Amino acid sequence: MTAQQHSASRGGRDDAVHGRLLADDTRHVLHPWADLSTLGKQDPLVITGAEGVEVVDSRGRRYLDAIGGMWCVTVGYGREEIVEAMAAQARAMPYFTPFGDVANEPAIELAAQLAALAPGDLNRVHFTTGGSTAVESAVRVAHLYHAALGRPGRRHVLSRTDAYHGSTYLAASLSGKQADRVRFRYEDTWVHHLESPGHDADDTSVSAAERLAGLMAGMEAAIDRIGAENIACFVAEPVLASGGVLVPPPGYHQATRELCGRHDILYISDEVVTGFGRLGHFFASQDRFGIVPDMITTAKGLTSGYQPLGAVLISDRIAGTLAETADPDKPVFSNGFTYSGHPVACAAALANIELMRREDICGHVRDVGPYFMDRLRELRSSPIVAAVRGDHLMACVECRVPGESGPTPRNMALAHRVDTYCEAGGLLVRPYENLCIMSPPLVVGAAEIDRIAGVMADALARAEADLR
Ligand code: PLP
Numbered sequence: 001m002t003a004q005q006h007s008a009s010r011g012g013r014d015d016a017v018h019g020r021l022l023a024d025d026t027r028h029v030l031h032p033w034a035d036l037s038t039l040g041k042q043d044p045l046v047i048t049g050a051e052g053v054e055v056v057d058s059r060g061r062r063y064l065d066a067i068g069g070m071w072c073v074t075v076g077y078g079r080e081e082i083v084e085a086m087a088a089q090a091r092a093m094p095y096f097t098p099f100g101d102v103a104n105e106p107a108i109e110l111a112a113q114l115a116a117l118a119p120g121d122l123n124r125v126h127f128t129t130g131g132s133t134a135v136e137s138a139v140r141v142a143h144l145y146h147a148a149l150g151r152p153g154r155r156h157v158l159s160r161t162d163a164y165h166g167s168t169y170l171a172a173s174l175s176g177k178q179a180d181r182v183r184f185r186y187e188d189t190w191v192h193h194l195e196s197p198g199h200d201a202d203d204t205s206v207s208a209a210e211r212l213a214g215l216m217a218g219m220e221a222a223i224d225r226i227g228a229e230n231i232a233c234f235v236a237e238p239v240l241a242s243g244g245v246l247v248p249p250p251g252y253h254q255a256t257r258e259l260c261g262r263h264d265i266l267y268i269s270d271e272v273v274t275g276f277g278r279l280g281h282f283f284a285s286q287d288r289f290g291i292v293p294d295m296i297t298t299a300k301g302l303t304s305g306y307q308p309l310g311a312v313l314i315s316d317r318i319a320g321t322l323a324e325t326a327d328p329d330k331p332v333f334s335n336g337f338t339y340s341g342h343p344v345a346c347a348a349a350l351a352n353i354e355l356m357r358r359e360d361i362c363g364h365v366r367d368v369g370p371y372f373m374d375r376l377r378e379l380r381s382s383p384i385v386a387a388v389r390g391d392h393l394m395a396c397v398e399c400r401v402p403g404e405s406g407p408t409p410r411n412m413a414l415a416h417r418v419d420t421y422c423e424a425g426g427l428l429v430r431p432y433e434n435l436c437i438m439s440p441p442l443v444v445g446a447a448e449i450d451r452i453a454g455v456m457a458d459a460l461a462r463a464e465a466d467l468r
Pocket of ligand 1: 131
């Protein structure tokens with residue numbers, strides 16, 4: 001086998017193909033979340049193959065994927081049973097409209113499975129195409145619910161600074177990452193951002209209990225100011241993911257749940273990242289944080305990233321109200337997408353859930369999650385690490401030039417440098433501002449966790465040496 005054939009067999013492309021791919025990408029593709037200053041000059045990493053917890057680029061280079069695709073590849077790559085389930089469904093019936101009273105078998109089966117996995121009475125499933133459409137749909141359900149009860153004034157939505165809920169216009173409006181609020185005018189008349197539950201790692205002057213008290217006082221003040229009678233819902237990630245892996249202080253979930261319940265503000269738990277095992281449970285809301293929301297949104301790990309799919313899990317109380325109060329003249333729930341509950345995607349999700357159960361993936365995450373966090377916390381000995389945050393298999397390393405804190409240009413450049421050294425060392429992490437974010441496939445073992453920590457330590461040492 002020539003070197004070129006060898007490279008191709010592992011996912012690599014020969015030089016001519018690789019060159020053409022790069023040229024066509026540069027000329028024709030506008031990537032999601034692209035850096036516009038490099039448009040037309042981009043030099044993308046073209047991923048062409050994947051197996052287990054590793055991916056291969058078009059040059060045949062292998063990387064341990066500590067991004068998990070994008071928080072989503074949970075059971076790892078190359079899972080034949082998921083691929084087979086998708087192929088079988090595509091052969092049998094690839095697509096038919098899900099609108100109105102038309103159904104497909106995998107979507108029905110999946111809805112029943114999700115209802116069984118969900119906490120409380122969240123037994124009604126509305127499928128979507130991904131996370132953003134799930135969040136948008138949940139807010140629409142909240143609006144409809146209040147309107148059905150004769151209180152159409154309840155339109156305002158509470159979200160939080162640093163939240164990320166997606167990229168459609170409303171989901172982007174709900175998101176509270178300041179860095180993303182560039183040049184767009186988001187909805188700000190009825191979307192309100194409460195204080196982020198994250199905090200400055202250097203600030204040890206405030207205890208967790210004091211932080212919790214401050215956050216709750218802020219939330220109560222916002223409800224007073226807006227008027228509970230005007231608020232439809234509160235949308236919250238149990239652990240804020242893309243905003244910087246921010247874990248709220250103990251008691252926060254219960255306190256926010258109780259406050260929302262007291263004011264009949266619907267609680268929407270956005271589990272697009274935290275669901276499907278990342279925190280060691282199918283859903284983190286109840287099993288990790290002890291609350292039963294009114295709705296849960298899920299996507300990503302629902303299919304392990306093998307297919308795009310999202311869902312809103314809705315309580316029987318809400319669904320029952322919608323049914324009982326349906327307008328006889330206009331009874332239609334005017335929300336849904338061509339590919340809502342796509343049969344091939346639902347078949348992938350069913351195979352994924354079966355696999356997760358059979359291999360007890362959630363149990364595995366509960367076992368290795370603490371080890372992952374311990375190994376990453378060792379990195380705090382580096383002078384350029386400001387903090388290591390996370391929970392089970394979602395984590396981030398916050399970088400800083402000594403003496404400088406926050407997402408300053410120098411700190412962001414430093415994190416970018418760490419990211420580049422990780423990539424050179426065969427590890428993919430996700431740079432965001434001054435953070436290196438990690439969410440490896442849930443099947444990582446101790447040896448791979450050691451590899452992640454080792455490459456990261458080397459990358460930090462090299463980036464630190466560059467500062468001297
Ligand atoms: N909600 C959360 C918590 C997310 O992290 C994301 C995506 O990262 C979304 C919603 C949006 O999901 P999608 O990109 O599938 O639309």
